[in-house]
Amino acid sequence: MKLCMIGTGYVGLVSGVCFSDLGNTVICVDNDENKIKDLNNGKIPIYEPGLEEVLKKNYKQKRLTFTSDIKSAVNKSDIIFICVGTPTKKGGNSANLKYVFNAANQIAKYINKHKIVVTKSTVPIGTGDILENIFKTKKKNKFVDVVSNPEFLREGEAIRDFIYPDRVVVGTNNFKINKTLKSLYLPIIKKTSRYVSTNRRGAELIKYASNAFLATKISFINELANLCEKASIDIKDISIGMGLDQRIGERFLRAGPAYGGSCFPKDTRALLDTTKKYNVKLSIVDSVVKSNEDRKKLLIKKTSNILNKKIYNKKITFLGVTFKPNTDDMREASSIPMIKFLSKKGAIIKYYDPTGFKNELSKFKNVFFSKSVNNACEKADLVIIHTEWNEFKLLNFKKLVNKKNINVFDLRNIYSPYKMKKKGINYHSIGRKLI
Numbered sequence: 001m002k003l004c005m006i007g008t009g010y011v012g013l014v015s016g017v018c019f020s021d022l023g024n025t026v027i028c029v030d031n032d033e034n035k036i037k038d039l040n041n042g043k044i045p046i047y048e049p050g051l052e053e054v055l056k057k058n059y060k061q062k063r064l065t066f067t068s069d070i071k072s073a074v075n076k077s078d079i080i081f082i083c084v085g086t087p088t089k090k091g092g093n094s095a096n097l098k099y100v101f102n103a104a105n106q107i108a109k110y111i112n113k114h115k116i117v118v119t120k121s122t123v124p125i126g127t128g129d130i131l132e133n134i135f136k137t138k139k140k141n142k143f144v145d146v147v148s149n150p151e152f153l154r155e156g157e158a159i160r161d162f163i164y165p166d167r168v169v170v171g172t173n174n175f176k177i178n179k180t181l182k183s184l185y186l187p188i189i190k191k192t193s194r195y196v197s198t199n200r201r202g203a204e205l206i207k208y209a210s211n212a213f214l215a216t217k218i219s220f221i222n223e224l225a226n227l228c229e230k231a232s233i234d235i236k237d238i239s240i241g242m243g244l245d246q247r248i249g250e251r252f253l254r255a256g257p258a259y260g261g262s263c264f265p266k267d268t269r270a271l272l273d274t275t276k277k278y279n280v281k282l283s284i285v286d287s288v289v290k291s292n293e294d295r296k297k298l299l300i301k302k303t304s305n306i307l308n309k310k311i312y313n314k315k316i317t318f319l320g321v322t323f324k325p326n327t328d329d330m331r332e333a334s335s336i337p338m339i340k341f342l343s344k345k346g347a348i349i350k351y352y353d354p355t356g357f358k359n360e361l362s363k364f365k366n367v368f369f370s371k372s373v374n375n376a377c378e379k380a381d382l383v384i385i386h387t388e389w390n391e392f393k394l395l396n397f398k399k400l401v402n403k404k405n406i407n408v409f410d411l412r413n414i415y416s417p418y419k420m421k422k423k424g425i426n427y428h429s430i431g432r433k434l435i
């Protein structure tokens with residue numbers, strides 16, 4: 001099939017590359033000409049394991065092209081995917097849909113025959129209806145079918161998630177269009193996954209409901225971790241003991257810092273905003289958002305307590321600053337509020353992250369990027385393991401820190417409190433305080 005992806009962020013680029021790998025002809029469009037130039041030169045704008053090889057293979061075989069010329073991309077394609085960002089609006093909770101509407105208006109301007117327009121961007125209930133109206137008003141004589149097909153890709157696992165999805169959700173009431181979408185996904189749904197047909201609003205809500213539920217699971221275990229700390233119970237045992245119940249499931253039950261990333265925080269907020277429109281209450285999601293905000297403050301308090309509230313001039317090291325491993329994404333990473341606070345209090349902060357220097361941290365005073373774990377940890381008063389990159393899983397802190405008193409705050413519960421105690425390290429983790 002002939003496809004066009006509007007927006008070459010995570011969703012558009014990964015989906016476009018993977019669709020081309022399935023044999024489709026895919027044109028990826030972005031109005032950022034530098035990004036398109038880079039992509040045409042084989043430079044990938046995001047860090048996503050495995051993406052580069054698949055991209056280069058399909059680019060070489062001419063199934064995949066990159067352009068800023070939306071007019072010709074729209075003309076040449078049968079199915080157009082809108083994959084632009086829907087960030088939180090400034091000063092509120094609602095999703096900012098200006099990029100989605102802008103894409104729709106552009107499509108409407110250039111459309112020359114019947115097209116299927118698919119929203120892959122995460123959009124609030126009813127956005128498909130608004131898009132349909134845009135097309136109806138602008139192109140009275142040419143019909144466009146608007147479908148919702150949300151993505152569930154995780155950063156760092158996106159290629160795998162695309163090829164082996166748990167489910168593919170398609171929202172449309174049009175039987176024929178549903179059949180077309182189903183045949184597009186056939187190579188991947190044939191294997192293990194399930195194909196869910198629903199109406200357009202249903203598909204839009206499935207995405208928000210899924211992310212809000214996963215965020216709830218994380219916040220639930222994070223709050224239980226607080227209880228475990230007071231009651232001398234290991235939260236990891238609780239996660240295992242609960243997770244083995246198949247009705248609960250073991251995934252997304254790892255206690256840690258506040259959840260972050262480009263989706264959970266923004267989507268939970270946007271879902272709450274939607275409830276206002278329909279005059280209903282989602283008190284659980286409301287609590288989850290609050291709980292996650294509280295968690296950021298709690299981690300700051302815990303860090304300060306480890307240092308006996310004496311932060312000024314203390315050398316603090318962050319191992320990993322991204323919101324999770326295998327991504328270079330800093331969006332809503334809990335490291336940011338922590339570093340902001342510690343820097344304000346006069347700490348000297350070094351951070352090492354396998355994905356390199358971070359612009360997001362450059363505005364804070366006395367915050368330095370280290371090129372290696374060794375360099376970052378040398379003589380640190382406190383080492384904070386923020387992100388569970390594999391390379392942080394077998395560290396010799398005594399050698400690395402090289403001083404008498406070693407303090408480690410492991411936000412991802414990578415190390416054993418018993419073994420660390422045996423080594424004489426002041427080890428702090430999440431929900432695992434020993435008696």
Ligand code: UDX
Pocket residue numbers: 151152153154155156211214218251252253254255256257258259260261262263264323324
């Ligand atoms: C998420 C959804 O998983 C994906 O389906 C959706 O399309 C986009 O949003 P992503 O943001 O890439 O994907 O990351 P994810 O792996 O879901 O992790 C989100 C946050 O939850 C991270 O901050 C992570 O550290 C945290 N997390 C996850 C936990 O704290 N504990 C867990 O057990 C799992």
